[in-house]
Amino acid sequence: MDETTHPTVTMEDVSFTWPAGERPVLDIAQFSIAQGERVFLRGPSGSGKTTLLSLIGAVLSPQSGKIVIDGVSLGTLRRGQRDQFRADRIGLVFQQFNLLPFLSVSDNIQLPCRFSKQRKQRACQSGLSLNEETDRLLQAMHLSPSEVRNQIANKLSVGQQQRVAVARALIGHPPLIIADEPTSALDSDTQQAFLDLLFREIESAGATLLFVSHDIALADKFDRIVDLRELNAAAINELSTGTHT
Amino acid sequence: MIGIAWKSLLNRWPTALLAVLAIAMSVTLILTVEKVRRDARSSFTQTVSGTDLIIGARSGSVQLLLYSVFRIGNATNNISWESVEDIKKRKAIDWVVPLSLGDSHAGFRVLGTSLDYFKHYTYSNRTALQLSEGVLFDDVFDAVLGSEVAAELGYGINDSIVVAHGTGKVALVEHDRQPFRVSGILKPTGTPVDRAIHISLEGIEAMHVDWQNGANKKGAGTDADTVRNMDLSPSAVTALLVGLKSRATVFREQRAINTYRAEPLLAILPGVALQELWSLVSVAEMALMIVSVCVVVAGLINLLSVLLAGLNERRREMAVLRSAGARPGHVFLLLCIESAVLTIFGIIAGLVLHYLFIGVGALFLQQRFGLAISLSLPSATDLKILITIAIAGLLAGSLPALQAYRNSLADGLSQRL
Amino acid sequence: MTKRNFLITGLIAGLILFTSAAHANWWPFSDDDADAQSKGELTLLNWDDLIPDDFVQPENPFATMSQEKIDKLMDGSEESEAEIARLQDAFNYAPVVDHLDGKRVKIPAYITPLEYNPDQKMNEFLLVPFVGACMHVPPPPANQIVHAKSKNAIEQRDMNEAVWAIGVIRAETIKSNLAESGYQLEVEEVLPYTSQ
Numbered sequence: 001m002d003e004t005t006h007p008t009v010t011m012e013d014v015s016f017t018w019p020a021g022e023r024p025v026l027d028i029a030q031f032s033i034a035q036g037e038r039v040f041l042r043g044p045s046g047s048g049k050t051t052l053l054s055l056i057g058a059v060l061s062p063q064s065g066k067i068v069i070d071g072v073s074l075g076t077l078r079r080g081q082r083d084q085f086r087a088d089r090i091g092l093v094f095q096q097f098n099l100l101p102f103l104s105v106s107d108n109i110q111l112p113c114r115f116s117k118q119r120k121q122r123a124c125q126s127g128l129s130l131n132e133e134t135d136r137l138l139q140a141m142h143l144s145p146s147e148v149r150n151q152i153a154n155k156l157s158v159g160q161q162q163r164v165a166v167a168r169a170l171i172g173h174p175p176l177i178i179a180d181e182p183t184s185a186l187d188s189d190t191q192q193a194f195l196d197l198l199f200r201e202i203e204s205a206g207a208t209l210l211f212v213s214h215d216i217a218l219a220d221k222f223d224r225i226v227d228l229r230e231l232n233a234a235a236i237n238e239l240s241t242g243t244h245t
Numbered sequence: 246m247i248g249i250a251w252k253s254l255l256n257r258w259p260t261a262l263l264a265v266l267a268i269a270m271s272v273t274l275i276l277t278v279e280k281v282r283r284d285a286r287s288s289f290t291q292t293v294s295g296t297d298l299i300i301g302a303r304s305g306s307v308q309l310l311l312y313s314v315f316r317i318g319n320a321t322n323n324i325s326w327e328s329v330e331d332i333k334k335r336k337a338i339d340w341v342v343p344l345s346l347g348d349s350h351a352g353f354r355v356l357g358t359s360l361d362y363f364k365h366y367t368y369s370n371r372t373a374l375q376l377s378e379g380v381l382f383d384d385v386f387d388a389v390l391g392s393e394v395a396a397e398l399g400y401g402i403n404d405s406i407v408v409a410h411g412t413g414k415v416a417l418v419e420h421d422r423q424p425f426r427v428s429g430i431l432k433p434t435g436t437p438v439d440r441a442i443h444i445s446l447e448g449i450e451a452m453h454v455d456w457q458n459g460a461n462k463k464g465a466g467t468d469a470d471t472v473r474n475m476d477l478s479p480s481a482v483t484a485l486l487v488g489l490k491s492r493a494t495v496f497r498e499q500r501a502i503n504t505y506r507a508e509p510l511l512a513i514l515p516g517v518a519l520q521e522l523w524s525l526v527s528v529a530e531m532a533l534m535i536v537s538v539c540v541v542v543a544g545l546i547n548l549l550s551v552l553l554a555g556l557n558e559r560r561r562e563m564a565v566l567r568s569a570g571a572r573p574g575h576v577f578l579l580l581c582i583e584s585a586v587l588t589i590f591g592i593i594a595g596l597v598l599h600y601l602f603i604g605v606g607a608l609f610l611q612q613r614f615g616l617a618i619s620l621s622l623p624s625a626t627d628l629k630i631l632i633t634i635a636i637a638g639l640l641a642g643s644l645p646a647l648q649a650y651r652n653s654l655a656d657g658l659s660q661r662l
Numbered sequence: 663m664t665k666r667n668f669l670i671t672g673l674i675a676g677l678i679l680f681t682s683a684a685h686a687n688w689w690p691f692s693d694d695d696a697d698a699q700s701k702g703e704l705t706l707l708n709w710d711d712l713i714p715d716d717f718v719q720p721e722n723p724f725a726t727m728s729q730e731k732i733d734k735l736m737d738g739s740e741e742s743e744a745e746i747a748r749l750q751d752a753f754n755y756a757p758v759v760d761h762l763d764g765k766r767v768k769i770p771a772y773i774t775p776l777e778y779n780p781d782q783k784m785n786e787f788l789l790v791p792f793v794g795a796c797m798h799v800p801p802p803p804a805n806q807i808v809h810a811k812s813k814n815a816i817e818q819r820d821m822n823e824a825v826w827a828i829g830v831i832r833a834e835t836i837k838s839n840l841a842e843s844g845y846q847l848e849v850e851e852v853l854p855y856t857s858q
Binding site for chain 2: 669677747754774775776777778779780781782784785786787788790800801802804807808809818820821844845
């Protein structure tokens with residue numbers, strides 16, 4: 001992971017307060033992720049994890065500070081543009097309920113291409129059709145395309161669904177993948193296999209990974225481990241002053 | 246988005262189907278009510294044309310119209326032949342067609358009239374009556390059948406008919422000594438003419454030769470040939486159809502006949518009496534219309550509730566869409582498309598049901614009331630109604646869409662629901 | 663995206679087509695009331711205008727007749743019949759104003775329907791100065807009735823509602839047994855009545 005190219009994520013002096021809140025929930029002086037880096041972000045629930053992801057994912061706007069994703073400063077975008085930006089450049093995987101249960105697997109995987117022309121184009125740039133690219137991703141996730149492709153999503157096991165979710169996040173080569181506790185619903189045997197698949201695909205796509213989890217045991221393959229409680233000045237202040245938001 | 250909306254609805258097909266059915270039923274109701282109303286009016290309006298005055302014994306104008314032209318109800322009294330002759334003499338009058346009612350055959354009314362009836366009676370914008378086979382009556386015992394009579398009872402030329410006394414469906418007392426012979430059958434007209442049996446005025450007199458005191462004479466009765474040679478000039482008729490030389494004189498002639506001293510008579514302008522009939526009926530029509538509109542509103546409210554009720558369960562679905570790149574606007578669009586699909590399917594299903602009803606019911610209405618209801622393309626009013634319902638459905642759908650939009654803004658990408 | 667846009671455009675186009683196709687039937691009376699004025703001069707008529715200025719209304723001969731005379735006339739003889747007919751003709755004599763013939767006019771009136779077309783619209787009707795005639799006086803004379811025919815059939819209206827009838831009026835003085843003098847109107851347009 002050389003840094004000849006710009007970092008994928010840069011945060012400077014970012015501070016976020018909820019509208020009804022009295023003090024900031026997040027206060028981060030400096031945080032950046034290099035391109036192609038795999039970062040493990042650790043923090044218990046309530047430490048501002050979701051808020052941080054929402055800020056990076058362009059869902060929320062900070063009251064102060066600057067966030068730059070893939071060379072674009074989020075502060076310069078209007079809300080509609082931020083939504084489009086997220087659709088174009090960020091792939092998301094959650095702990096569960098990633099898929100629309102009534103759509104087929106291939107429809108689910110191709111969902112982002114409906115909302116982002118960029119991703120649709122990039123998915124087909126290697127000369128494959130959209131369906132062929134979908135099949136390729138399924139194979140990369142160790143799922144048999146012919147068996148699984150037209151299955152309705154809620155007929156798959158949880159492990160299979162999570163892998164399909166990864167395929168969906170990866171289609172169209174978004175530069176940033178954010179995964180929020182994607183393995184927490186899987187049993188320990190499948191967890192490692194899942195991570196291996198995820199890493200392999202991200203490496204071949206050249207994408208950047210921000211992986212959030214409470215389970216430190218998974219962290220050994222990552223390039224960097226970051227603890228949110230150390231990163232978030234607001235959390236530090238709380239701890240030191242003993243107050244609880 | 247349309248693909249997603251469609252598959253989402255299919256996934257919830259029981260509730261979706263119910264919403265579609267509710268709209269369909271309301272559409273069927275409103276369309277059918279409107280069509281029956283319109284066709285009934287048209288049916289009535291088409292029956293009278295080219296007749297300037299209708300004259301009968303003095304009763305009420307709507308009543309006279311109903312029994313003389315539509316064969317609904319009965320006359321209270323007759324017009325004496327002397328009065329008929331007097332009326333014929335009036336300078337302004339061009340032609341007079343006498344009508345004699347009161348007998349029937351197998352539930353169809355028998356009309357005694359002169360040959361002038363076939364010359365002067367017109368319907369539907371001055372269309373004249375035409376024979377499809379046979380000839381008009383020549384002999385005293387000849388009868389000309391309307392097309393429905395021949396079709397339903399399976400009669401052909403030269404068949405024999407026995408006419409019953411009165412207008413009841415079952416002939417308890419018949420004029421069986423003087424059966425009539427079918428001499429001709431008329432082409433279909435879509436008016437009460439189709440359901441009538443036409444005989445000459447002399448034929449009516451001939452039938453009643455043995456009925457002088459109101460009951461049938463016992464025994465063999467007078468045979469047909471003797472009857473033919475009797476004096477069968479009519480002594481009274483039930484009503485007259487009158488044509489004038491100049492239509493502008495109609496008010497004066499009407500007044501003259503209404504004030505005729507020798508006998509209490511009533512003369513009506515068919516167009517005016519028809520309007521009076523409509524004003525009587527219009528209250529009922531309005532009530533029916535209001536009920537139909539309420540049913541449509543109920544159907545739309547049901548649609549609204551179906552969509553709103555599902556919103557909470559679908560918040561997760563919306564969040565998934567958003568994490569896949571959908572904007573809040575897409576969520577709004579999704580719900581709008583769903584309500585549009587449900588409304589449109591409801592309207593189409595309603596149309597289909599409507600045609601089914603009309604197809605089945607038309608036969609019944611024709612037989613029972615002589616109303617001609619036909620299967621036809623939706624009229625301009627029908628289209629207006631359907632478009633209004635479609636727009637209302639879309640508007641109704643925008644409410645849950647707006648709610649979903651706001652929900653998705655608030656939820657963001659949060660999965661913890 | 664483009665498939666959706668295509669569908670939406672198609673739906674809107676379809677809606678517009680429907681609306682314009684049904685458009686013609688949505689207007690209550692005739693459809694081109696745009697340049698009614700440009701077809702020539704329009705004369706506004708009163709019902710008085712239809713009676714010649716020099717005409718003196720006849721009195722009802724029977725009203726002032728003595729009982730004797732009435733009895734004699736009613737005796738049923740051919741002579742009496744002829745006399746009655748002559749008196750009635752004199753009473754009914756209602757000349758028309760000849761110079762109105764061929765003029766384009768606008769007259770306020772009530773409609774008495776005569777003929778309907780298959781769409782339940784009127785294509786032939788009488789125009790009269792009042793509706794619901796009382797029985798105290800005779801019905802309007804021949805020069806207070808206009809026999810109207812309309813190529814574009816007009817919607818049914820409540821008979822108690824007045825209208826403006828616009829068209830070319832014909833005034834015919836006919837002296838024959840077959841027809842009477844009277845006015846006719848080739849209807850151009852019928853509008854709801856508004857006092858101006």
